[in-house]
Amino acid sequence: MSLSKPVTGSLLSAPTVLYMAVFFIVPSLILFAYSFWSAASYQVVPDFVLKNYLGSLTSPLFWKVTFNAISIGLWTATITLILAIPVAYYLVYVARSQTILYLILLTWFSSYLVRIYAWRTLLGTNGVLNTVLLQLGIIDHPVGAFLFSSFAVTITLVHIYLPFCILLVVASLSEIKRDLIDAARDLGTSSIGAFCKVIAPNAANGLIGAFMLTFILVAGDYVTPQMLGGSSGQTTGLLIADQFRKTGNWPLGAAQAFLMFLVSLAIYFALLTAGRMSGLVVHRPRKKKEA
């Protein structure tokens, strides 16, 4: 006797679905419940209070660090996407060898902490950037402001998330046929014009997706700002992480995590609406693949 296909399929997928339910969905729900609980003398008490949310929303510090996280996120995601597009374009339509792809994969898989450390040593007062600029005579004394600034944080985050963003953009460009671009070029459009008129509208959803994913990951990254941002490195992520480590108000941290999540969602929808209104994003019905 053999089982029907969907039943076997469900049985085979069940362990994974169960695993993700127990260790991803349940924890997220508990965290959500926590955000309404209260903390008293290092004890978390089940409760239903809104003070974690209201307290955060009325705290100037929370808004300051959230604004900081969003601005770091938007700057980094913008620069990352601008850099990712030419590389992805080159990979999809021009490159014949795989060398570039392997270089990108290599940087993507090189350690996260190592890359933060690399920029820290590059940008320090005795770092490579300062010594090179001094020797070239461009500056006469070491610039201390390279490190512990938004500049340091942004350049490092771009370095960390660029490979990932390139791969996302490659995935969205791969769906556009070369013929479309050739046709546009044949009709006399410049290569930049072909990009704006043919590729961008067709890949818009994928590009916005890549931008948003980069934004969310960057805005939630608190290690880089902590290591390289100095006093400007306070972000919501660090605030949340500290709630779960130092001061220990877990419910407050949980509420702030969900507020951060809501802010990201709001930005996503704002971006999508802006895209639709400007006509860049066209809502197209999905092609049915079912035979």
Place this chain on the structure above:
Amino acid sequence: MLLRLVVWTILAFLVAPLIIIVLFSFHASASLSFPFTGFSLRWYQEIFGNTQLAGAVTKSLVIAFFTALVTLVLGASASLGWLRLDRVGRAVIEAMSVTPIALPGLFVGVSLLVLFAQAGIRLSTLTIVISHVVIALPILIVAMKARLALFDPSLEEAARDLGASQRQTFARVTLPLIAPTLISSAILAFAVSFDEFVVTSFVAGTETTLPMYIWSMMRRTVTPMVNAISTLVLLFSVAILLGAWLIGRLRRQSAISARAEP
């Protein structure tokens, strides 16, 4: 040609910091700036005498191994299930596997910490492995999905029609077709676990993994010893990537030649 120049400049930006890290790991003096005062292996010698570091490396290797193993078993099973599911079932797996990738590690780490605290599970190597699987499994499923889109279920049906048992069909048809991707994805799971820092920092308790050791060193000082460790970690990632790529290639070739046999 302008495009080419732009692309290579961006690649230089990606690769140069890593090269500089490697370069200064061989620096004879403790300074991390030019002018370069000569080559030496002293920082590597210091590493090999460090027992704390050796302990952290062993811990990370053990965690990465078990993460890859659990991810491989769960992921392989889910991929086989995926082939047999209808659209709704596939959507469920997709939603569960894609969402964690789109969330910052902070969110995953904090929610797992809350779960372990609420369930009264003591933080240990086990909780680290559990958490790493949550991150690695989605990556494996996304990689498998791209590969399985090319998989033709009629091959399995054909084998069954020709009289192969369910087990034979699995061993001779299904497994050879999905094995290369499965194994290379499991190796990637190993790499992800070996490098994971943010989630680990929440669920590690008193355990120290290699990234956590590097972090504590980075915070204390800037010494070429961190460069030497970083260089070895980089070499290890290159080796892992190369391994994943080679296995993917070899197995694919053997799968193709097995199919070509009469």
